[in-house]
Amino acid sequence: IGIYFHHITICLNINSTFARNFLNNFMPNFQELGLNPRLIEAVEALGFKDPMPVQAEVIPSLIQQPSDLVGLAQTGTGKTAAFGLPVLHHIRPELRKTQALVLCPTRELCLQISKDLRSYAQFIPGIKISAVYGGASIELQIKQLNEGPQIIVATPGRLNDMIRRKKVDFSSVQWLILDEADEMLDMGFQEELDTILEHTPEEKHTLLFSATMPEEVERILAKYMTNPVVKTVGKRNTGTANVKHIYYLVQAKDRYAALKRIADFNPRIYAIIFCRTRIETQEIADSLIRDGYNADSLHGDLSQAARDNVMNRFRNQTLQMLVATDVAARGLDVNDLTHVINYNLPDDTEVYIHRSGRTGRADKTGTCISIINLKEKFKIRQIEKKINREFGKAKIPTGVQVCEKQLFHHIDRMENVEIDVEIESFLPVIYRKLEWMDREEIIKRFVSLEFNRFLEYYRDARDLNVEDDNKPAREPREGRDRKPEHRGDDGQYTRLFVSIGRKDKVLPPQIIGLINEVTRSREIKIGRIDIMDNYSFVDVDSKSVGRIMKAFENETSNPRGIRVERASEREFAPADRKSRSHPGKEKSFRPEGKSFRSANKPFHSEGKPFRNKPEQDSPWKKPERKGGPGKNKKSK
Numbered sequence: 001i002g003i004y005f006h007h008i009t010i011c012l013n014i015n016s017t018f019a020r021n022f023l024n025n026f027m028p029n030f031q032e033l034g035l036n037p038r039l040i041e042a043v044e045a046l047g048f049k050d051p052m053p054v055q056a057e058v059i060p061s062l063i064q065q066p067s068d069l070v071g072l073a074q075t076g077t078g079k080t081a082a083f084g085l086p087v088l089h090h091i092r093p094e095l096r097k098t099q100a101l102v103l104c105p106t107r108e109l110c111l112q113i114s115k116d117l118r119s120y121a122q123f124i125p126g127i128k129i130s131a132v133y134g135g136a137s138i139e140l141q142i143k144q145l146n147e148g149p150q151i152i153v154a155t156p157g158r159l160n161d162m163i164r165r166k167k168v169d170f171s172s173v174q175w176l177i178l179d180e181a182d183e184m185l186d187m188g189f190q191e192e193l194d195t196i197l198e199h200t201p202e203e204k205h206t207l208l209f210s211a212t213m214p215e216e217v218e219r220i221l222a223k224y225m226t227n228p229v230v231k232t233v234g235k236r237n238t239g240t241a242n243v244k245h246i247y248y249l250v251q252a253k254d255r256y257a258a259l260k261r262i263a264d265f266n267p268r269i270y271a272i273i274f275c276r277t278r279i280e281t282q283e284i285a286d287s288l289i290r291d292g293y294n295a296d297s298l299h300g301d302l303s304q305a306a307r308d309n310v311m312n313r314f315r316n317q318t319l320q321m322l323v324a325t326d327v328a329a330r331g332l333d334v335n336d337l338t339h340v341i342n343y344n345l346p347d348d349t350e351v352y353i354h355r356s357g358r359t360g361r362a363d364k365t366g367t368c369i370s371i372i373n374l375k376e377k378f379k380i381r382q383i384e385k386k387i388n389r390e391f392g393k394a395k396i397p398t399g400v401q402v403c404e405k406q407l408f409h410h411i412d413r414m415e416n417v418e419i420d421v422e423i424e425s426f427l428p429v430i431y432r433k434l435e436w437m438d439r440e441e442i443i444k445r446f447v448s449l450e451f452n453r454f455l456e457y458y459r460d461a462r463d464l465n466v467e468d469d470n471k472p473a474r475e476p477r478e479g480r481d482r483k484p485e486h487r488g489d490d491g492q493y494t495r496l497f498v499s500i501g502r503k504d505k506v507l508p509p510q511i512i513g514l515i516n517e518v519t520r521s522r523e524i525k526i527g528r529i530d531i532m533d534n535y536s537f538v539d540v541d542s543k544s545v546g547r548i549m550k551a552f553e554n555e556t557s558n559p560r561g562i563r564v565e566r567a568s569e570r571e572f573a574p575a576d577r578k579s580r581s582h583p584g585k586e587k588s589f590r591p592e593g594k595s596f597r598s599a600n601k602p603f604h605s606e607g608k609p610f611r612n613k614p615e616q617d618s619p620w621k622k623p624e625r626k627g628g629p630g631k632n633k634k635s636k
Contacts, residue, residue: 052078062086068228093126096148100175135304156192243360267409271339285323294320399458499563
């Protein structure tokens with residue numbers, strides 16, 4: 001029966017109505033899982049009725065026959081209860097030593113797991129759970145560890161600090177749980193994890209939970225686990241089944257304008273907007289706030305106090321939109337998100353899986369939106385193959401469609417508003433004030449009061465959609481240079497030498513972005529780009545050469561000191577172009593004693609990102625109208 005149920009769980013789409021009804025006849029309830037009665041009492045007090053699939057798979061296995069276990073399930077599928085309840089079932093409250101260690105990637109997830117475990121253990125006296133994480137008082141955490149907690153929930157960095165200070169004792173640890181293991185490794189915690197695992201006893205039960213199974217996670221499995229039982233809910237390395245994936249095709253310069261249209265077309269939006277860099281994240285958030293939207297940013301440059309403030313407001317839904325980087329958003333546990341928006345698609349498909357898993361949680365539906373340009377279509381195809389799910393192509397709403405949606409939202413709010421009885425005393429004065437208007441006039445003015453700004457803003461709004469030629473997008477090969485729009489002896493293009501190359505981990509898009517960033521212009525035509533080991537050659541519009549060289553000579557606009565100069569015919573002759581480098585030339589191309597790249601870091605991750613800055617409808621250029629259609633927008 002157990003095997004039969006396991007295959008049903010994996011093979012059926014558990015989010016369909018038929019599958020849910022079918023599985024309800026087979027799925028055990030919490031009373032049938034063999035849990036401690038006090039844990040069942042806590043679960044019922046929390047309002048849980050039936051276990052989620054991952055819980056029904058994992059809990060009986062760990063209670064009846066504890067062993068090493070790998071759980072593959074998406075974010076938001078109930079993994080904390082899946083490992084937390086059986087671990088609490090086996091904890092001995094009378095033993096004031098650490099018996100279980102839970103490792104997770106971020107402070108937010110650490111606090112969330114600690115809170116959940118305390119709620120499960122609320123009817124078991126003597127259970128202490130300590131959270132150990134960075135960004136908080138280490139003295140206070142040491143004091144809590146000295147009290148002998150049976151369970152420690154920790155982030156790898158701070159726990160390693162405690163190990164160095166000899167403030168933790170793992171001699172009695174029987175359970176080790178690695179939650180969001182793929183994200184911990186992706187954040188660079190491999191060494192910290194190795195150190196921690198080496199300090200734990202050899203005889204213990206190791207549980208590993210992950211949404212994806214990259215090679216790094218499989219190496220941990222092989223190195224530290226013994227014949228683990230594998231429990232899979234859904235398909236391996238795929239996204240959440242109840243998330244709708246759609247993309248909008250726009251010009252790169254219209255990306256921010258498209259974001260605003262999407263937000264205005266979804267008045268009840270509650271979303272995380274993912275950006276590539278900290279700078280872009282802050283700029284987009286500032287622009288949304290300036291345009292009147294309920295938004296804020298979350299990235300690594302924020303202080304811990306500012307981060308906590310933003311997260312509290314977002315969890316309380318006083319913020320509708322949170323603009324975040326992938327690193328800052330890891331471990332966030334926010335329910336009821338309606339949308340995840342990829343302002344920029346990630347390079348790693350597994351990052352997309354994690355992003356999309358923020359919505360559609362706990363058997364609810366959600367939408368993952370990607371705003372792309374024509375050159376990024378190949379990424380959509382890559383992701384479709386990875387998650388085995390087809391994206392829908394959607395059209396950016398027109399101004400008329402946005403206004404219509406906002407109008408009906410405004411009327412719905414009016415129909416559903418709660419009437420305060422205290423207004424009764426003011427009604428006679430209101431009636432006298434409005435008695436000169438008939439019913440139709442009052443309705444018109446009432447609607448116009450809230451709606452006029454949308455009509456004004458979207459009057460004659462242009463179409464942001466880009467027509468797709470339906471040709472399959474070709475994935476660019478690394479090192480394949482972009483061909484020029486024109487190339488010949490007509491003098492239209494001039495070849496420039498740029499003092500960064502393949503060893504600086506740059507590709508043609510980064511060089512194009514660099515030129516746009518330093519010159520503060522997107523109007524410069526760029527042709528062929530040849531990337532060598534230590535430098536590159538770029539064909540640019542001959543009329544723009546002086547402008548480019550002057551901009552790169554300015555230390556303010558070019559703080560990295562990247563060198564640009566005209567290349568001689570000999571330097572980019574066909575014979576030279578075939579080679580990877582130019583022997584004997586590299587020294588003259590780099591200022592003496594100065595390096596343009598940092599060790600072990602890709603060039604484009606340092607300082608400001610290389611990004612095309614749009615000239616209109618952009619977050620960097622304040623619109624002529626004050627604010628935007630979202631001015632004074634409040635979440636419901």
